[in-house]
Amino acid sequence: MTTDPSEPEITELDLSDVEHRVGKPVGGAQLWEPCSASDIRRWVMAMDYPNPLHWNEKFARESEFGGIVAPQSIAVGLDYGHGAQPACVGHIPGSHLIFGGEEWWFYGARVRPGDKLYQERRFHDYKVAETKFAGPTMFSRGDTTHTNQHGHLVAKERSTAIRYLSAEARKRGMYENRLGEIKRWTQAELDEVAKVRHDWILSNRAGVSPRFDEVEVGDRLPRRVIGPHSIATFTTEYRAFLFNIWGTFGWVAPEGVEDPWINQDPGWGADFAFDEEGAEIDPRKRDGLYVGPSRGHIDADRASEVGMARAYGYGATMGAWCTDYLAYWAGNDGMVRHSKADFRGPAFEGDATYFDAEVSGKERETAWGVPLVQVELRLTDQQGGVLVSCTAEIELPL
Template identity: 80%
Template sequence: MSESSETEQTPKLDLTDVDHRVGKPVGGGQLWEPCAPSDIRRWVMAMDYPNPIHWDEEFAKKSRFGGLVAPQSIAVGLDYGHGAAPACVGYIPGSHLIFGGEEWWFYGPRVRPGDKLYQKRRFHDYKVTDTKFAGPTMFSRGDTTHTNQVGDLVARERSTAIRYLASEAEKRGMYESQLGELKRWTQTELAEIEKLRHSWLLSNRAGVSPAFEEVKVGDVLPRRVIGPHSIASFTTEYRAFLFNIWGTFQWVAPPGIEDPWVNQDPGWVEGFGFDEEGARIDPRLRDGLYVGPSRGHIDADKASEVGMARAYGYGATMGAWCTDYLAYWAGHEGMVRHTRANFRGPAFEGDVTYFDAEVVDKQAESVWGVPVVQVRLRLTNQDGGLLVDCTAEVELPYASDREVTGD
């Protein structure tokens, strides 16, 4: 074969609609309504996060919060497109998207029932590299700023999207060759999983925050487990993101930006796109799960078409799991200030996800103006396969401050 023939057959990403958008604000969806108590309860139910301050009215009223408060992770649940919208900008024909990671900064205001979050979005940058999974692959980053109804800064997110040619990923079949048969759990194994899950639930149900002075480098956090993952659990997770409920959002655009990329087609392959016009009559045509890019998460055949082999979980969910896990350990007086999570592999149907974390540093004087501990968190499956590698800074109270509050 000639050199020119080889070049012609080498797959390439068409980035002609991407370059001119780098660094510019972009549009997206904005929820119509404020956060409701049931939105919070639905979210923690989907994240399998039974912290009682988020769902138990009587418990929450007796806490220092005086009522229900949302978990920090809900910011992505009150956003559009799983938070990845500003990282999926520009038309790339025949492409699909999976999540590559998230970085979050949390500034203090808690989300409570009645609050409404507003988002500003910006397409930050991208790079293209060659991967075993799909050949030429784009790693693109987008930023979202979340403020509440009075203008307080709640959180910032930098999302990393992995965009690739679906046909190339399907042809290479990396996961098809790596995955064995769907795991069938014995009753004994399921009992052990439930025992570990229950033990973690009891590890800090009262919400007592560890004192900064008492936490040591090398301390190990309680182990957590989620799963086995299933079509039911993936569907429950997806439906907790409010934007996919019929009629919950409007399209918005930043002022003064020509072609601000609000709801254009990013180049989904056939069977994964939305029908925006048809959805005016039948909203199911753009809800993302029945029709749209997320359908591969709950349909093994569709998953194979985009190189994922079988039903699989959501990157935004894994990011939320990290924040929830750390917040539970930090207690009512603590706060997750920053997380940087790199997604190394999906949570597949039939698998379970284990959480293991260790304190790796302490900073009495941090950039946040509060004492923080640095935690290294890893999420793995039952075979030890790495799903998420996360580093986080978590605010903890001093012992004297904790005693003053009486908590």
């Protein structure tokens, strides 16, 4: 670790630059280019989502869509800042950020190659609570609306960011004390993981949607597994978010807002800050993974600096995993209309993530104008520790 012991320790969250921003539109960035088929393929590869509709040209052309179509989860991949931009607003000295959850609403417009998404962002609210992980901790929420080049509403997201003092999390060492050695999987265990993964792929590769009247409360969805996670998989995930590629975006601000919080310093520690001026010559200096706030995801030493103990995955990725899993079950004639995922803990290096879900309710008449099935989904590690608790409403054909 490279923290400077001469710097005064910060023990309280300074929210003086946060309060006056509540409820206001905020800026961020916009991707220059439209979505391409290769962007879609890169995304599903990184999310380990082998639905052939999203990568296999021959299969997709023979489908009802007539060609490659993106998964619903790609909305966050075509955004800036992993979807957390409007929830990370205001300068908080000595702070770091992890993801706390996502809520999504999908309005029916599919994303195809050649489409371009545009975002409007707003800082919704925040609250402060004491946590075992880092003491005084801010839970802030921000809203993003995604529309396409035709002005059609694609999706809305409400993201939750957890902002905390790095030094306090480091001092408490919750994960340092809780985690043992990185798991080493036996060949028999890896074979079992591969079988669960393969069985899930085969469970609905053809994209057949279950009929609303055929689904019963208590029905269990096929089990899925992703992992074991590694620095290689975390890096692959990070690079699929297109804003992380050099030069892919430009800064944007809402009109008429005096202080739109576009590219200001959130207060990261020295080891996690961007070098904006240097990046004009060497783009790696604001790359995020090599230099910037995501360094801890692939570097155990950096992870320890912010209280995470070892390399770990991305909250936005876990949210995408949930959407993909539910959409795969819903099939080509179904759609995830609403989901709310609370992130309980990260996917750590060496662990695997299991998906288990059950139908919890049905409504034929809904505000969406379509029949909906409610599903409860949990993501757990190989020891049963809960990573994500998710509820969803899924449209199915009659």
